[in-house]
Amino acid sequence: MSHPPLPLLHPRGECAINAAPTSSAPARPDAPAVELRGITKRFPGVVANHDIHLTVRRGTVHALCGENGAGKSTLMKILYGMQKPDEGTIALDGTETALNTPGDAIARGIGMVHQHFMLADNLTVLENTVLGAEKLHGIGGRARTKIMEISDAYGLGIRPDVLVEDLGVADRQRVEILKVLYRGARTLILDEPTAVLVPQEVDALFANLRELKSEGLTVLFISHKLGEVLSVADDITVIRRGTTVASVAPDDTTPQQLAELMVGSELPSPETRESTVTDEPMLQVDGLHLSATDSDGAVRTVLDGIGLTIHKGEVLGVAGVEGNGQAELVEAIMGTRTPDRGTVTLDGADLSGTSTRRRREGGIGYVPEDRHRHGLLLEAPLWENRILGHVTERPNSKGKLLDPAGARKDTARIVEEYDVRTPGIEVTAASLSGGNQQKLIVGREMSHRPKLLIAAHPTRGVDVGAQAQIWEQIRTARREGLAVLLISADLDELIGLSDTLRVMYRGRLVADADPAVITPEELGSAMTGAASGHLTADGDADTGRPASGDTEPTGGDQA
Structure with a gap:
């Protein structure tokens, strides 16, 4: 069902807070929604992005694929104003711009839905939506009306007065999408949006994305689920080890070919053929x-x-x-x-x-659901994270005393054996990509047999x-x-x-x-x-x- 396009919800005179300096040249109607040219970002000991080029057509779903640590998250943080590139330029709708803060990105119509939802469970949908954006439509009747307009226009099915804690995960995700649309986003960045959804919920999400696309909005879709990427994307860009290696059309590739572009190997299968179940x-x-x-x-x-x-x-x-x-x-x-x-x-x-x-x-070994909250101390070095949950066990302790030397030595073994990609064991867990954090946790738990x-x-x-x-x-x-x-x-x-x-x-x-x-x-x-x-x-x-x-x-x- 088609609806008239919603107006931008961030008129310059009302909420363009910290607006980024932009060129005075008008946006070209045929220009890409987003164009990143030569983006390079360095951190101590690592180059996260190197000479990345990305062109996203207006009104499309553009998938960004790559290994954990390939540089996807850093690139999206640059586009959302959370990081500044060391080299390269950003153009939005054909106009080169600088995005120094998320406020700049929001003012230019970019919204980001993070993999870990940022909602307050004890607040209603309406309260979560207007939080930080009270100047747009107030906090009462006008805001509720606008929320319902957006929800109806894009088929989100949102009820403003429901407590977030009473919502399932799929509805929470729709609330996150609603939040960025409420702030005037015309380009949405979705980070692993299907990670916690069952197939029926994925189908509903993809229907929402197609509705957004039909109204001229643009979606940047970050995912590791290659079958889903091929089913929803109009264009696909693959990043490997910090740089773009290919841009392909879904009709011209397969999951196996995408996996090989990403990691240099075939698509893995979880299938277990032989039975090892005992009667004990x-x-x-x-x-x-x-x-x-x-x-x-x-x-x-x-x-x-x-x-x-x-x-x-x-x-x-x-x-x-x-x-x-x-x-x-x-x-x-x-x-x-x-x-x-x-x-x-x-x-x-x-x-x-x-x-x-x-x-x-x-x-009992334990790989927790939320690695950030229950599996790691993000600001602690890797060898200290090696000790978590096993403080009384060797090689982390000798008798009643901790053994830092033993923990460091075994952390180095885990890093090598489980292919944890890191400059060293003294860096913080926060500096690792999500996949490498997970491999460290699995290595830690499996090391105690x-x-x-x-x-x-x-x-x-x-x-x-x-x-x-x-x-x-x-x-x-x-x-x-x-x-x-x-x-x-x-x-x-x-x-x-x-x-x-x-x-x-x-x-x-x-x-x-x-x-x-x-x-x-x-x-x-x-x-x-x-x-x-x-x-x-x-x-x-x-x-x-x-x-x-x-x-x-x-x-x-x-x-």
Whole structure:
């Protein structure tokens, strides 16, 4: 459905704060929306961008692909005014300009939706949208009207008065898009926008992007999911090791060819062909219940009678739309949340009521969902991050004392063995790209030869090269008897790596799935509460295998 184009929402006289100095030449209607010429950006010890050229046609979806550390994020930060290039020029709509701050970029119609959403959960959609932009349309009726106009025009389906904490991840992403449109963006930068979406939500997002494009807006789409890139992009630019290596049309390339341009190798597959599952239980969770109190004081059940068993050599995948209890399940197993009742047993030892440190020492490795908040100290050097979670274990300690020399030596080993690309182990974790941060975490956890690995979104936001390395590390350890609890929004990853699949919905394990036959679309439907032909509710899978846990969920408990 077509709508009349919305007017720019940032008239110069009202909100062009810190406006960038621009050429007096008028914009050419046929000029590219964005043109970067010869962009170079250096940091101490590394050249992040070298002589990058990028041309983005107005009214298109332009995909930017490349490994983690290839320079994509730095380039987009330059375009959004967060970094200044050492060399090169930026032209917007044919007019050369300088973007010294994000305010400059916003004033020139550029908006950025970051991979990690920047929303306040305790505020409404309206309050999040107008925060920092109160001068545009106030904070009341005019703002609400404008939000609804934008939402209706681009098919976003936004309700202004809903609390953000009550929204699912796909709706939160639409709120982020709404925020930049509200500020007058005509060029949108989307950083890994599908990382946390199920297939049906991806389809809805792409429909939104096509609506934006039909109204003349431009989208820069950063992604590692090459199949999605080919389905939504009009043009594709590939960056490798800080410079542009190719610009291609989707019709003229394949995922395999794109992967080779990005990393010099074929597209990896998570598929695990041989079974290594034993009959020896490693993790047993029985009757796990957990309640939580909402901001309005209401008590709700977030884990409702969870029971599961993971055997040595088995990867058990848990599928579910975020917010259905997966994070709380991990926290209950790790001991960072105390369940109302239920037991957690590791290799025959009852860990219920023990500390997270005791569980770590008992053999649980942990790759957290949010590496920045729970996996790293961003301003600490790599060797100190090597110690996190394992402070009492060698080589990080000798007796009761830390052993910095041992930690440094082992960090250097992890950097080499796991291909963590860094100038050295003394640099901060914040200086690494997301993929290299993730490889450091995986290397740290696998170095202690855990009995159980809890891997929450282990390849979220990493490129195909890092993804392949992490998958291979999991497969190798699985062959050696490692039990893995895998939680991921990447359904191909879940299906490919898992020996057993269970679906989590509203705090319950509601169905089993056979990874050998289920499709991502069927699994995505089950995650939203719909039925699927290859799923069996609450128990025996259609392959005849017993369910992974023998504790039946019970309804409605609010302890």
